[in-house]
Amino acid sequence: DAGITQSPRYKITETGRQVTLMCHQTWSHSYMFWYRQDLGHGLRLIYYSAAADITDKGEVPDGYVVSRSKTENFPLTLESATRSQTSVYFCASSVADRNTGELFFGEGSRLTVL
């Protein structure tokens, strides 16, 4: 049972470059989420998706783009990376509306923007 996997686990890039973080889940969960984790800020929601082709903004969406053409994949793209986007990014999924369902997190992708 692979669960939810993220790639790459570690990435170093330069300011202005485009970066895509991949997220894949094998449970067929309806909901998927992208969070970023920074010291002093806990986990902040970037984007989420209720189903394939349905996405919505979270708390900190600026500078990010998501898509969800298939239920199992939810890539996060930084169109032009900035230093402030240096963070640990977590993908998560939930079988139901997060109001009633627990989140299952991936291992995280640590991104450094130079």
Add this chain to the structure above:
Amino acid sequence: GQQVMQIPQYQHVQEGEDFTTYCNSSTTLSNIQWYKQRPGGHPVFLIQLVKSGEVKKQKRLTFQFGEAKKNSSLHITATQTTDVGTYFCASPRSSARQLTFGSGTQLTVLP
């Protein structure tokens, strides 16, 4: 801003001592979840509380949801080194379909 405030930010305890972390909100919460994140790891779901005044136990961990559903606590009895990590509470935002996390309490257990 965040819906829930979590305190303390850091807590160092001697192994065997108790530990408590608190989450407080100015508004009524529909439910609250708790997660644990080990150093270098990812958050892992512990429990969800839904009812006013609810108390749930998992071995040495006791979770409470306040009567007014505006606060919650996680208490660990007789901490062990395996309890090390950051504990987060999380709750849906009242006006949006988003789960908002508290800033977390980082627990260090000294042997």
